[in-house]
Amino acid sequence: xxSLGKSIAKPVQLDAVSKAIIEQLQTDGRRxxxxxxxxxxxxxxAVRQRVQKLTESGVMQVVAVTDPxxxxxxxxxxxxxxxxGDTTLVAEALGALDAVDxxxxxxxxxxxxxxxxxxxxxDLIDLLNKQIRAIEGVxxxxxxxxxxxxxxxxxxxxx
Numbered sequence: 564x565x566s567l568g569k570s571i572a573k574p575v576q577l578d579a580v581s582k583a584i585i586e587q588l589q590t591d592g593r594r595x596x597x598x599x600x601x602x603x604x605x606x607x608x609a610v611r612q613r614v615q616k617l618t619e620s621g622v623m624q625v626v627a628v629t630d631p632x633x634x635x636x637x638x639x640x641x642x643x644x645x646x647x648g649d650t651t652l653v654a655e656a657l658g659a660l661d662a663v664d665x666x667x668x669x670x671x672x673x674x675x676x677x678x679x680x681x682x683x684x685x686d687l688i689d690l691l692n693k694q695i696r697a698i699e700g701v702x703x704x705x706x707x708x709x710x711x712x713x714x715x716x717x718x719x720x721x722x
Contacts, residue, residue: 582721589718592625631680638681639709643673648700650674656698662690
């Protein structure tokens with residue numbers, strides 16, 4: 564599955580115009596279809612149709628990226644999880660938790676990495692003890708508390 568919860572079959576082949584639309588939206592997700600159309604040489608309606616196809620196919624999402632601190636979530640952390648048994652079942656259970664915003668299966672010393680956003684340290688402790696460690700198959704966890712975020716971008720382009 565990809566980060567949007569879609570099964571991964573094969574990469575979607577995008578033409579240069581679709582890539583340009585994605586890059587326009589990565590620069591400014593609120594850019595109007597008319598503005599994008601001018602930049603890529605399409606009508607507003609054609610851009611709207613392409614954006615709809617790109618979102619429906621799971622190639623992209625257009626969302627508001629927030630600053631958790633500004634919304635009262637003062638504790639962020641990455642949690643390394645070691646699993647006994649089926650890692651996908653544990654990843655699905657982690658993904659169902661409200662405080663978890665990112666889950667990835669990994670190779671290395673952890674089977675899964677999960678990013679969490681909590682209001683404070685007490686909420687993080689409760690999340691770890693009452694929810695994450697209670698998931699069947701979770702063998703151990705290691706928590707990496709974020710002290711300061713230096714870079715978080717979503718504009719890596721389409722290559």
